[in-house]
Amino acid sequence: MREIQGGVCAALGFKAASYAAQIKYTGRDDMAMVFSEKPCVAAGTFTTNVVKAAPVIWDMDIVHNRGIAQAVVVNTGIANACTGEEGMSVVRETAEAAAGALGIKTDEVLIGSTGVIGMQLPVDKLKDGAVQLAGSLERSPEAANASAKAIMTTDTHEKEYALETELGGKTVHIGGMSKGSGMIHPNMCTMLGYITTDADISREMLQKAVSSIVTDTFNMISVDGDTSTNDTLIVLANGLAGNEAVTAEGEAYDIFYEALYTVCLHLAKEMAADGEGATKLIECCVRGADTKDNARILAKSVIGSSLVKAAVFGCDANWGRELCALGYSGVTFDPTKVDIYFKAGDHELLIVRAGVDAGYIEKEAASILAKDHVEIIADMHMGDESAVAYGCDLTYDYVKINADYRS
Amino acid sequence: MREIQGGVCAALGFKAASYAAQIKYTGRDDMAMVFSEKPCVAAGTFTTNVVKAAPVIWDMDIVHNRGIAQAVVVNTGIANACTGEEGMSVVRETAEAAAGALGIKTDEVLIGSTGVIGMQLPVDKLKDGAVQLAGSLERSPEAANASAKAIMTTDTHEKEYALETELGGKTVHIGGMSKGSGMIHPNMCTMLGYITTDADISREMLQKAVSSIVTDTFNMISVDGDTSTNDTLIVLANGLAGNEAVTAEGEAYDIFYEALYTVCLHLAKEMAADGEGATKLIECCVRGADTKDNARILAKSVIGSSLVKAAVFGCDANWGRELCALGYSGVTFDPTKVDIYFKAGDHELLIVRAGVDAGYIEKEAASILAKDHVEIIADMHMGDESAVAYGCDLTYDYVKINADYRS
Numbered sequence: 001m002r003e004i005q006g007g008v009c010a011a012l013g014f015k016a017a018s019y020a021a022q023i024k025y026t027g028r029d030d031m032a033m034v035f036s037e038k039p040c041v042a043a044g045t046f047t048t049n050v051v052k053a054a055p056v057i058w059d060m061d062i063v064h065n066r067g068i069a070q071a072v073v074v075n076t077g078i079a080n081a082c083t084g085e086e087g088m089s090v091v092r093e094t095a096e097a098a099a100g101a102l103g104i105k106t107d108e109v110l111i112g113s114t115g116v117i118g119m120q121l122p123v124d125k126l127k128d129g130a131v132q133l134a135g136s137l138e139r140s141p142e143a144a145n146a147s148a149k150a151i152m153t154t155d156t157h158e159k160e161y162a163l164e165t166e167l168g169g170k171t172v173h174i175g176g177m178s179k180g181s182g183m184i185h186p187n188m189c190t191m192l193g194y195i196t197t198d199a200d201i202s203r204e205m206l207q208k209a210v211s212s213i214v215t216d217t218f219n220m221i222s223v224d225g226d227t228s229t230n231d232t233l234i235v236l237a238n239g240l241a242g243n244e245a246v247t248a249e250g251e252a253y254d255i256f257y258e259a260l261y262t263v264c265l266h267l268a269k270e271m272a273a274d275g276e277g278a279t280k281l282i283e284c285c286v287r288g289a290d291t292k293d294n295a296r297i298l299a300k301s302v303i304g305s306s307l308v309k310a311a312v313f314g315c316d317a318n319w320g321r322e323l324c325a326l327g328y329s330g331v332t333f334d335p336t337k338v339d340i341y342f343k344a345g346d347h348e349l350l351i352v353r354a355g356v357d358a359g360y361i362e363k364e365a366a367s368i369l370a371k372d373h374v375e376i377i378a379d380m381h382m383g384d385e386s387a388v389a390y391g392c393d394l395t396y397d398y399v400k401i402n403a404d405y406r407s
Numbered sequence: 408m409r410e411i412q413g414g415v416c417a418a419l420g421f422k423a424a425s426y427a428a429q430i431k432y433t434g435r436d437d438m439a440m441v442f443s444e445k446p447c448v449a450a451g452t453f454t455t456n457v458v459k460a461a462p463v464i465w466d467m468d469i470v471h472n473r474g475i476a477q478a479v480v481v482n483t484g485i486a487n488a489c490t491g492e493e494g495m496s497v498v499r500e501t502a503e504a505a506a507g508a509l510g511i512k513t514d515e516v517l518i519g520s521t522g523v524i525g526m527q528l529p530v531d532k533l534k535d536g537a538v539q540l541a542g543s544l545e546r547s548p549e550a551a552n553a554s555a556k557a558i559m560t561t562d563t564h565e566k567e568y569a570l571e572t573e574l575g576g577k578t579v580h581i582g583g584m585s586k587g588s589g590m591i592h593p594n595m596c597t598m599l600g601y602i603t604t605d606a607d608i609s610r611e612m613l614q615k616a617v618s619s620i621v622t623d624t625f626n627m628i629s630v631d632g633d634t635s636t637n638d639t640l641i642v643l644a645n646g647l648a649g650n651e652a653v654t655a656e657g658e659a660y661d662i663f664y665e666a667l668y669t670v671c672l673h674l675a676k677e678m679a680a681d682g683e684g685a686t687k688l689i690e691c692c693v694r695g696a697d698t699k700d701n702a703r704i705l706a707k708s709v710i711g712s713s714l715v716k717a718a719v720f721g722c723d724a725n726w727g728r729e730l731c732a733l734g735y736s737g738v739t740f741d742p743t744k745v746d747i748y749f750k751a752g753d754h755e756l757l758i759v760r761a762g763v764d765a766g767y768i769e770k771e772a773a774s775i776l777a778k779d780h781v782e783i784i785a786d787m788h789m790g791d792e793s794a795v796a797y798g799c800d801l802t803y804d805y806v807k808i809n810a811d812y813r814s
Binding site: 081229331396 | 455456457459486488489491493523526635725727730735736739742743764803
């Protein structure tokens with residue numbers, strides 16, 4: 001397994017494009033397209049929010065009912081959520097425009113939107129954008145990177161990653177891009193994620209891998225506790241690598257799984273670190289839990305605590321907040337058994353031993369918290385299960401960004 | 408039912424005192440005592456956090472196993488949570504010191520603490536403080552007010568309230584004080600609340616009333632989503648009003664219930680409005696829900712959303728965030744049926760009709776959100792149940808306070 005360049009264009013047969021449709025943002029690209037020269041099997045996971053944006057409803061139908069797609073069109077600025085029938089029409093017309101220009105079927109065009117909820121989209125700009133995108137597709141690291149930039153909202157930088165691995169003697173590529181930042185929380189954070197691969201894998205096995213991987217990657221990140229209406233992760237596989245098709249569990253599936261997991265984890269951590277206003281990535285590793293589910297719940301409770309996040313921002317080793325967040329997670333445990341460590345790089349410090357102050361040196365703890373990647377480790381001493389959750393600190397800028405997001 | 412002065416001293420036979428023990432704060436009182444000249448029946452509710460502070464463990468034993476108490480001693484500055492055996496000793500020794508000075512039983516002295524978690528308390532200061540408090544008790548509005556001030560942490564002002572009502576021809580008084588501010592959330596917010604009454608009521612009926620009332624008052628407020636290790640609500644009834652004892656449901660119980668409910672709701676709303684860094688009180692009223700529990704869950708989801716809170720702070724009518732928060736609450740509903748109104752005073756504005764923009768005027772919505780008491784009303788059109796949750800906006804000052812709480 002080897003990291004490579006090319007993001008969403010790293011896999012054979014995938015092209016990308018971006019375009020400034022001026023939907024809401026000006027002076028930047030705000031639409032992107034990903035296209036595969038061959039129809040792909042499509043897998044995905046979507047927001048659990050009862051309120052689903054129009055493009056989510058459209059994509060879920062394609063992914064869950066047919067599982068075949070060849071293109072993705074994404075816009076930023078307006079989320080197309082809470083937009084009723086008009087919103088669904090915008091999605092349909094955009095897909096039709098893209099399909100016409102690309103010479104493919106309308107119901108094989110996936111749509112993604114992110115931005116303000118409740119506002120209607122200018123359908124003509126979207127349709128024109130789709131046609132422009134179709135005309136400027138190319139397979140290059142530059143096109144992939146420009147697409148990753150075009151799907152950003154309050155992200156401070158684009159997120160893309162790609163790697164290659166060997167599958168039965170053939171080289172397989174997996175690459176992806178994502179955007180995150182605000183409204184990021186457990187059940188499919190507010191994120192858009194698009195991953196492409198030239199692996200040959202059945203739709204069933206691809207969906208199986210995606211559903212499992214999401215649980216320990218994208219669903220373990222939290223920025224602000226809000227689950228968005230638009231969260232979407234799509235994985236497209238076009239089979240051009242020429243490997244023997246992966247149609248069942250086994251060695252080939254495991255290799256593919258590990259590679260896809262690595263891409264998803266990389267993108268998830270980048271999103272957590274780039275949460276709105278964030279100055280650092282916080283990882284909470286819970287170990288010694290009695291069940292895997294409880295480990296996940298405990299880790300997410302800590303990473304989601306506003307008080308923990310604010311304390312880390314302030315480099316304040318106020319460890320009671322971690323213990324407190326473990327305590328209200330809903331998981332039962334013995335507080336007098338819990339150990340807590342703070343860690344940055346190789347520097348690990350025991351903060352809490354058996355539920356009480358371990359006698360650490362305050363200055364040493366503060367120096368760990370001052371790093372831009374801080375790990376909080378909680379050992380529950382109940383069993384052997386562990387989980388890691390990813391988040392960021394809570395800062396003045398988070399409030400600033402969100403007190404005036406629309407204007 | 409009539410509002411009166413006197414807070415925790417409003418009821419017959421109750422005295423209060425405050426004292427500067429310099430436990431952590433300087434230049435202010437940081438200990439308070441409430442004492443009844445006659446032993447009281449005691450009822451209460453406590454944090455659901457698995458990690459419970461030493462005084463919570465002590466109080467739960469008294470309230471749940473014996474139900475008799477005559478005094479309360481409270482300190483601020485240090486929470487006595489995650490302090491192990493040493494923490495329990497501090498509680499016991501403080502109760503012993505108070506009991507000795509007051510001439511009552513040690514196990515009839517309730518203890519409350521709030522402040523930093525994980526730090527040990529200076530036991531000598533606590534014991535000395537308890538003795539000083541016992542020597543300066545008096546029954547006066549001034550003593551009650553000074554006590555309400557002494558239990559504050561990051562609160563910007565003291566919270567107290569009292570009223571009187573008629574019970575079978577006798578005047579009954581109910582008064583209380585509370586502190587809140589940070590770490591305030593649903594399952595017994597981080598709050599300390601002490602309510603006194605001279606009503607004659609059985610321990611069973613008092614606990615029944617308290618448990619029920621808490622669900623719609625203190626448990627419906629949220630400041631930051633963190634449930635503390637120390638949350639405590641205690642209600643003491645000494646029977647000195649001379650009413651016929653309330654020992655079963657009926658008219659007298661209903662009158663008492665309504666009065667206690669009014670005191671609790673008043674204190675709860677004051678705590679929500681005085682959340683750390685808050686500039687305004689936000690009420691979310693969910694109506695038309697299918698069940699009462701679902702109404703509560705929906706209302707709390709909106710009031711707990713960081714994005715909603717930040718938008719209200721910025722006077723931004725970004726209503727998609729309310730709909731989004733309803734959507735991820737876990738309650739199933741039809742988004743295309745939901746109406747949302749913003750309201751301040753008599754000014755009510757329809758923002759969302761049937762899940763989409765109702766065509767309101769942006770400036771009018773902003774003017775409502777600029778008020779210091781904002782109501783968000785969501786009509787689910789699913790049934791007849793309703794609930795109200797109370798919270799506050801998310802501001803720069805919240806981050807400031809919590810990024811550097813201990814120093």
